[in-house]
Amino acid sequence: MTGAVGATAGARDLAVSVCRRAHARVEPALRAAVDRLPRHLARMSGYHLGWWGPEGEPTGRATPGKAVRPALAYLAAEALGAPAERATPGAAAVELVHNFALVHDDIMDGDSTRRGRPTLWQRYGTAAALLTGDGLHALAADTLAAPRTPRAAWAVSLLTRAMLATLRGQEYDHSSARAPWRGPGSVTLADYRRAAAAKTGALLAGAAAIGALLAGGGPRDVARFALFGHRIGVAFQCADDIIGLWGEPARTGKPVGSDLLAGRKTLPVLAALASGTDAGERLHTLLAGSEGRFGEAELRTALELTEAAGGRAGAEAEARRQREGAVEMVAALPMPVRVRTELLALADHLTARER
Numbered sequence: 001m002t003g004a005v006g007a008t009a010g011a012r013d014l015a016v017s018v019c020r021r022a023h024a025r026v027e028p029a030l031r032a033a034v035d036r037l038p039r040h041l042a043r044m045s046g047y048h049l050g051w052w053g054p055e056g057e058p059t060g061r062a063t064p065g066k067a068v069r070p071a072l073a074y075l076a077a078e079a080l081g082a083p084a085e086r087a088t089p090g091a092a093a094v095e096l097v098h099n100f101a102l103v104h105d106d107i108m109d110g111d112s113t114r115r116g117r118p119t120l121w122q123r124y125g126t127a128a129a130l131l132t133g134d135g136l137h138a139l140a141a142d143t144l145a146a147p148r149t150p151r152a153a154w155a156v157s158l159l160t161r162a163m164l165a166t167l168r169g170q171e172y173d174h175s176s177a178r179a180p181w182r183g184p185g186s187v188t189l190a191d192y193r194r195a196a197a198a199k200t201g202a203l204l205a206g207a208a209a210i211g212a213l214l215a216g217g218g219p220r221d222v223a224r225f226a227l228f229g230h231r232i233g234v235a236f237q238c239a240d241d242i243i244g245l246w247g248e249p250a251r252t253g254k255p256v257g258s259d260l261l262a263g264r265k266t267l268p269v270l271a272a273l274a275s276g277t278d279a280g281e282r283l284h285t286l287l288a289g290s291e292g293r294f295g296e297a298e299l300r301t302a303l304e305l306t307e308a309a310g311g312r313a314g315a316e317a318e319a320r321r322q323r324e325g326a327v328e329m330v331a332a333l334p335m336p337v338r339v340r341t342e343l344l345a346l347a348d349h350l351t352a353r354e355r
Contacts, residue, residue, distance in 0.1 A: 010345075011344075011345040011348040012345075012349050014341070015346045015350075019067045019068060022070040022071035022091065023067035023070065025074060025084060025088060029088050029092035029143070030049070030092055033096060033139045034139070036139065036142075041131060044124055044132040045132055045135065047120065047123065048099060048102075048132065050115060054123055067095065068350065069091070069098055069207040071346060072232075072346070073087040073207045074087050074211060075208075075211070075339055076207075076208045076212040076215065077212065077215035078335075078336065079212075079336075079340070080215040080216065080221060080335070081215070081336075082214075082215035087210070087215060089147070089214065090213070091207070092140075092144075093140040093141070093143045093159055093210070094162075094206060096137070096139050096140035096143065097162075097163055098203060099133075099136050101166060101203075103120050103121075103133035103136065106120065107119075107121045107129055107130065109173075111254075113254070120132060120133075137163075141159065144210075154213060155213055158206050158209050158213065158222075158226075161206070163206075165201075166199060166202050168195075168198045168199075169198030170199060172198070172199065173195070173199065176191075176195070176265040177263040178263070181269075181287045182284055187270065188270075189267075189274060192266075192270055196233075196234045196237040196267075197230060197233070200233040200237040200240070201230040201232075201233030204233035204236065205226045205228075205229035205230035206229070207229055208225040208228055209223075209229065212225040212226075224329050224330060227326070229326075231323070231325045232322070232346075232347050232350055235318075235320075235322035235323045235351040237267075239350065241259065241267045241268055241315055244260075244264070245266070245268055246303065246312070256303070257294075257299045260294070260302060261294060268306050268311035268315045269287075269306055269311055271309075271311045272307075272311030272314075275309045275310050275314075277308070279305045279309035280309035280310075282305050283302060286298065290302075319352075320351065322351070323351040330343065
């Protein structure tokens with residue numbers, strides 16, 4: 001089953017291959033960074049990254065996530081004619097920051113599973129998980145700053161700005177869950193777009209921009225790749241919102257409708273509520289009366305009404321629009337054919353994530 005706009009199997013397979021290659025390139029740098037942490041924090045970091053079991057035993061399999069951000073950093077460097085390895089400090093830094101954010105998100109959201117295992121805070125406790133997340137954040141800045149060059153300093157600034165934007169997006173997620181579905185204090189579609197640009201777009205933009213910067217790109221190149229990553233990030237969030245409602249639990253590790261159960265104001269539901277349709281009005285009545293408590297029948301009805309009101313189709317359309325805008329950002333840049341093909345395949349894959 002495909003995601004938001006149905007990427008071709010060929011594009012999906014190529015994108016997955018690109019991400020696996022990026023993971024293979026960045027993992028030694030990640031392991032070297034984690035080794036610098038105090039022993040217990042290193043062990044917990046390795047657990048979160050999928051390297052080890054809860055007692056530090058090797059798992060025999062790595063489940064580090066999709067390595068999307070490292071892939072963007074490496075492709076941006078190669079697009080500008082540099083060896084991919086030049087982007088490794090940036091690729092490692094953005095992946096460390098991403099995982100720092102995941103550790104803290106799981107605590108804030110009360111999520112008990114990630115990648116098919118108990119989340120870090122569930123396994124080791126909240127205090128230990130917070131310290132581990134803080135350690136990953138500190139490692140990210142140190143990894144990127146290590147060369148002590150002007151470009152390294154610029155890269156740290158890009159990463160810091162991306163992180164600040166991500167925090168704004170996370171604050172939206174946290175506060176919007178308590179907001180009403182309509183009326184004073186409710187979340188608008190414009191609010192959502194700003195939050196998606198911050199929550200997901202900022203770090204993907206940072207990854208691409210840092211890759212271009214470390215490759216020797218000038219300000220215009222860095223800006224173009226930042227915009228590419230930014231728009232792909234919003235498309236990615238749109239696809240993620242679809243998965244958060246209709247994703248298959250066997251793939252996502254979360255129940256169907258998990259975002260709705262958590263009260264998150266995601267694009268499909270907001271678009272449905274703003275549709276002016278009968279289904280949208282019925283959905284609002286259901287949500288307003290539920291006070292965040294859904295039985296199985298009510299959840300199924302809410303998902304059906306969201307789709308009938310055009311919420312799912314609206315999220316898919318927004319993902320396509322953002323993907324097309326991203327491609328425009330790099331269309332005029334000369335780059336090797338192989339790199340362009342892989343960059344577009346990655347854009348398609350992120351816009352049409354598998355559920």
